[in-house]
Structures are given as C-alpha cells and as structure tokens.
C-alpha cells in the first residue's frame with residue numbers, strides 16, 4: 001500500500017528519464033489494494049444488463065425442456081428409419097401443443113419446429129425430404145436415429161450453474177437467463193465514484209474537457225458517479241473535498257495537479273486529509289505522472305491533466321481498477337489487434353506509447369494498416385477525435401517502418417468507446 005510518501009523522480013529529462021515504472025507494474029500496485037465492493041442488489045435480469053454477477057445463477061429448468069423437433073417435418077418410429085417405409089400420419093403437433101400419446105411402428109406425426117415430439121419417436125424427417133401419399137408419409141432421405149430432435153436436457157439440467165460470478169451481464173446472458181426461467185439475479189452494487197477536475201485555470205481560460213470525457217467513460221451500469229465539479233488549486237479546499245467524498249465513495253477519480261510542481265496540490269491534499277498516496281512516474285506516453293492512494297475506505301486515482309494523458313491513464317489503469325472494484329472477472333480488457341504500420345515514423349524510446357491512430361486500409365489478408373491520425377501531443381484532442389483507436393508502440397522502439405507489425409486498440413472493441 002502507499003505509505004504517505006511523495007516520490008519525486010528527477011524531472012531533468014523526459015523519455016530517457018531513468019526509473020520510470022512499467023505500466024504493468026503500476027497496474028499491479030493499484031490492483032493490490034483493490035477488492036470488489038461488498039453488497040448485492042437482487043434484480044430481475046432485464047434490469048441488470050451491464051451489472052456484474054455476485055453469485056452464480058442456476059437454471060430453473062432443463063433445456064430443452066422436452067424432446068423437441070428442430071425442423072418442420074414428420075416424427076418417425078425407429079422401425080420406420082429404413083428405405084421404403086411409409087408410416088401413417090396420425091396427427092399434427094405445433095410448438096406449444098402437448099406431445100400426446102406414443103407412436104408405434106408404422107405411425108408418424110406431423111411436427112412443426114419447436115413442437116414436442118411424441119414418445120416413441122426416434123427421429124424427425126424434414127418436410128423437404130418426404131413424399132406424401134394420402135395420409136402416409138414416405139421419407140426420401142432416411143434420417144439418422146435422433147436426427148432433428150433436440151433432446152430433453154441436452155443443453156442444461158435443472159439446477160445447473162448458468163454463469164460464473166464476475167460475469168458482466170450482456171444480451172447473450174439475458175437470453176440464457178430468460179430461457180432458463182431465472183427470475184432474479186444477485187449482482188454487485190454499483191461502484192460509487194466521485195469525479196473531479198482540479199485547476200484554477202479550468203472553466204475560464206481553459207474549458208474542462210476531462211470531466212465530461214471521464215464522465216462518459218464512467219457512464220456504465222456498474223458505476224454510480226457523483227460529479228464534484230472543478231476544484232481550485234487551494235490545498236485546504238481540496239483536502240476537505242477529498243475527506244467529504246471518501247466517506248461514501250469507493251473511488252475518487254481526479255485529473256490535473258499530479259505532476260509534482262508547486263501548482264500541483266492533489267497528492268499533498270490527500271496526505272493532508274489523512275490519506276496515503278504514492279506519486280508515480282510511468283513509462284507510458286502520454287500519461288507519465290499519476291498518483292494513487294487511499295483515504296479511509298476510498299481508493300484514489302489522480303490522472304494527469306493533459307486530456308489525452310488523462311484518457312490513456314484511465315484506459316490503462318482506471319478501467320482495470322474499476323473492473324476489480326465492480327467484481328468483474330475480466331480486468332485487463334481485450335488484447336490489442338494485430339496491425340501493420342501504414343507508414344514509418346520516428347520516436348523517442350523509453351516509454352510505451354499509445355498514439356491516436358486511424359485505419360488507413362487493410363492488406364490482402366485483412367490486417368488493418370494503421371497510421372497516426374495527426375501530430376502527437378498529450379493536450380491535442382483533434383487527432384484523438386479523428387482516430388479509430390490507439391496504436392501501441394513498445395517502449396524500446398526508436399523507428400517504426402512502413403510494414404512493421406504493430407498492436408492496435410480499436411476504441412470500440414478494446415475500450416468500449418462508442
């Protein structure tokens with residue numbers, strides 16, 4: 001855990017600065033102090049998309065709930081699964097109707113997709129594969145035993161576990177829960193996040209772009225946000241706001257005022273409020289300065305002020321931290337896609353880099369060809385808005401050449417951005 005110490009690495013250089021912390025190590029440190037929120041909500045599944053399961057729901061029924069026809073056709077007895085058979089059609093069963101009595105040799109039943117097949121039926125022959133002669137059916141293609149019948153319980157037995165705790169419920173899970181007749185699920189209560197921006201300049205000379213960006217990133221069913229607005233560069237006011245928020249939030253998320261200058265007050269304010277804080281300098285570009293800590297039961301994550309740096313810090317560290325707090329099983333997020341550099345560019349080695357990039361085309365195998373969407377700058381929002389995702393460049397790379405294999409985080413797939 002952070003111990004209240006402010007760590008100031010030397011500021012005399014930038015990308016070659018020694019001792020920068022790898023992002024993976026920073027993520028591990030943040031997650032070490034984070035446990036899922038305690039407390040469940042009991043909800044109807046339809047009210048719970050996006051929420052994280054706290055307990056494993058069990059199926060209230062077997063699936064399929066009875067032997068069911070998978071096709072429009074004719075249910076046949078095992079004795080009639082031979083060439084030349086011509087059983088008599090006894091009746092018709094549609095989906096939702098009762099199966100009725102058993103059939104014997106020489107007997108068939110007209111069945112529609114989803115209908116129960118009668119006892120004694122060994123297979124269903126599709127209607128396209130028969131000839132009808134009066135009230136007799138002649139299979140032209142003999143189905144294999146069991147053919148076109150979905151067997152009772154072949155997918156699930158009543159009482160089976162449907163989903164693991166930690167599952168973030170999405171449309172697929174809602175369909176399964178509905179089919180299995182699950183009326184209620186236990187989900188973790190939302191993670192309570194207090195969001196603030198820090199800086200005297202905000203709202204006047206500079207508009208606050210980080211708060212709406214972070215609020216949009218936090219606008220998810222498993223998160224409940226309190227917007228604390230813009231707080232001034234006044235340590236006592238900052239400390240009071242942090243102390244006030246800590247009592248009833250799981251996470252205080254801020255941006256600005258972390259890089260350690262005489263105008264950066266957030267880490268000091270957290271200490272003054274009685275919290276523990278660790279200021280990090282990450283081998284990440286953008287998003288080098290960052291602080292994290294704890295005040296009472298609330299975790300704190302202070303992102304850098306430059307908007308692109310705040311975004312990258314949120315995506316690489318804030319997202320996994322929120323996932324941990326929410327109890328979600330997936331923490332690292334999806335792996336980046338394989339991509340290829342559409343053109344070359346030089347860079348300073350030393351920090352792994354997340355560059356706003358666009359997909360310029362695809363190679364013959366479908367691999368995306370990506371290139372920076374504009375000049376880089378951690379305060380530049382225009383190339384970010386024009387990007388399709390973030391291109392990831394390893395820390396050691398000095399020169400990217402056209403055709404180089406790269407990794408690319410599409411905004412939608414990797415970060416859930418619309």
Ligand SMILES: Nc1nc2c(c(=O)[nH]1)N[C@H]1C(S)=C(S)[C@@H](COP(=O)(O)OP(=O)(O)OC[C@H]3O[C@@H](n4cnc5c(N)ncnc54)[C@H](O)[C@@H]3O)O[C@H]1N2
Pocket residue numbers: 011197198199201202206207208209210211255256257258259260261264286287288289303304305306307309378379
């Ligand atoms: N001497 C050094 N200066 C800086 C370093 C460094 O290592 N040595 N690091 C630079 C890097 S990298 C970043 S990123 C920033 C981070 O600074 P802070 O987190 O302390 O943020 P501020 O100084 O408060 O603001 C930086 C920049 O961002 C603007 N800002 C702040 N909040 C918002 C907001 N909510 N919406 C829009 N813009 C915001 C602020 O006005 C500043 O322009 O430090 C570098 N400096």
Ligand code: MOO
Pocket residue numbers: 284285286287288289304306309378379
């Ligand atoms: O790394 Mo800063 O975070 O470049 O903007």
